[in-house]
Amino acid sequence: MWGIYLFLIALLVLLTILPKIQHSHWIFRVPEFGKIQITYAVLITFILGLLIAEPQHLWYSQGLLLLLFVHHGVTLIKYTPLYPVKKHQQKHQSSEKLHFISANVYQFNKEYNRFIQLIEKYQPEVFLTMESNGDWENAMKVLEKDYPFHHKVTLENTYGMHFYSKLEIKSAQTHYFVADDIPSIEVHLKTKDGFSFVFFGVHPPPPSPTEEETSKERDGDLLSAAKRIKDIKEPVIVVGDFNNVAWSKSSILFRKTSHLIDPRIGHSFVSTFHAKYRLLRFPIDLMFHSEDIFIKELKTLENFGSDHLPVYCEFFIDHHNDEQEDQVEEANSEEKAEAEEMIQEGKEEDGERDAIVTEG
Structure with a gap:
């Protein structure tokens, strides 16, 4: 003993x-x-x-x-809820409540109907899928009658990404910050009551013995996105499989560089991976938002066959509420220099991904 x-x-x-x-x-x-x-x-x-x-x-x-x-x-x-954060109230100047679902579907998961039923059950205004390839795109076509606006990046390397919306898409673009096979998406939306906001989807590669040997591409990709987000003047939500945890140095640099808020602080971990093993579940599907986005609920939903649980969020937009301003932290000169170094290292790193992957 x-x-x-x-x-x-x-x-x-x-x-x-x-x-x-x-x-x-x-x-x-x-x-x-x-x-x-x-x-x-x-x-x-x-x-x-x-x-x-x-x-x-x-x-x-x-x-x-x-x-x-x-x-x-x-x-x-x-x-955790033990950590004190200022509570906010929804005011009359705010938008109507909005909802999104973000899900790493796991490319080799064939239980398409379970995911489709999840979307039909919760009816979010927008949803994002990661690891969605051509088969997933074909399966999700049945949802396009309810989600007429979309932005699709169909890849067979487990880094495909699909965005579907009931809200009008004003513009959309795909970024390849550190590698030409690792996309991030930027979608500018307008709500039915006239509020504009930007939805940013990310999915960098993880450092692991079975994927990337280092975290250089992940960190470079995330910090490149953070620099881009900092220049956006509209309310911003960043969502995705970050393959990172909120307390890591690169996540904190991401938050400070982008001038965004982590809604988990003062609330909960929202652990998502691995969906099948509760005791080995990590909070790696993250979300950050600007100070005029207010989160009402952030949680995981039921498993639909993927190795990640989907993330569900209810939020509203309020340009006149300054209750969250003190939660925004900015990077100092040393942190900015460190972020630039990570971005350069990420661009120089040569990832070992195949153009088309197969199960196993």
């Missing part, structure tokens, strides 16, 4: 230290995803220590576990 206890402590210390090392290799970046699970493991290991007949130096190791728990807890508490 004592040997297992010491091994767990060593492992937890290692998983805590690795993300602190600012190296782009996946070995250093992947442990960031599991901060929630690591914190639970620290607590369980501490309880295990209480059950051990007291050997010499036990309380030193228990004290170390307490330090680890506090270290992770200081970050994670920001993404």
Whole structure:
């Protein structure tokens, strides 16, 4: 028991230290995803220590576990209702309530009808799919009678992206910030009650042993999007499979560079991946918004066969409400220089994706 206890402590210390090392290799970046699970493991290991007949130096190791728990807890508490944020009220100058669904459908998922039924059930004004290829595009054609406006980027490399809307699309464009096979979309919309806003969809590649060796393309793509978003004068929502967590350095740089707000702060994690394994579920499908977008509800919906749970959001637009201004943080000169360096590294990185992928 004592040997297992010491091994767990060593492992937890290692998983805590690795993300602190600012190296782009996946070995250093992947442990960031599991901060929630690591914190639970620290607590369980501490309880295990209480059950051990007291050997010499036990309380030193228990004290170390307490330090680890506090270290992770200081970050994670920001993404719970325990963290105080200013509550806002919807005022008469605001838009009607709007809704979107964002879903990484998993390209090899063939349960098209389950996703179509999900859209028909919740009837969002707009929805975004990622990993949607030609087969998914054909399957979703039945929704076009209700969603006459769309912007489609059909790819067979697991980075396809489709946007459907009941609202009028004023303009739409596809960006390829760091690689010609990794799209982001920018869609300018107008609501039925006359409010304009921009919907930005992103899906950069993850650092992992099975995909990209480093986080360079992911971080470069996200920070390139952030620079573009900062120059948009209309209300903005950014949604997608970020393959990142909100507390990582690159996510914080994204938020500060784009001048956007993270709606998870003071509310909940909204964990989405992996859909089938609750205990190994990470909050990597993120959302950020400008200060004149107000979130009423942000949550996951039921699984439709993908490895990601879909994200559902209810929001409204209010140009006259300044209650969220103090939540906007801006990058300082050092952070701006770091973001530029990450963008350049992302453009120089040579991703190892095939033009057409196959299952397995």
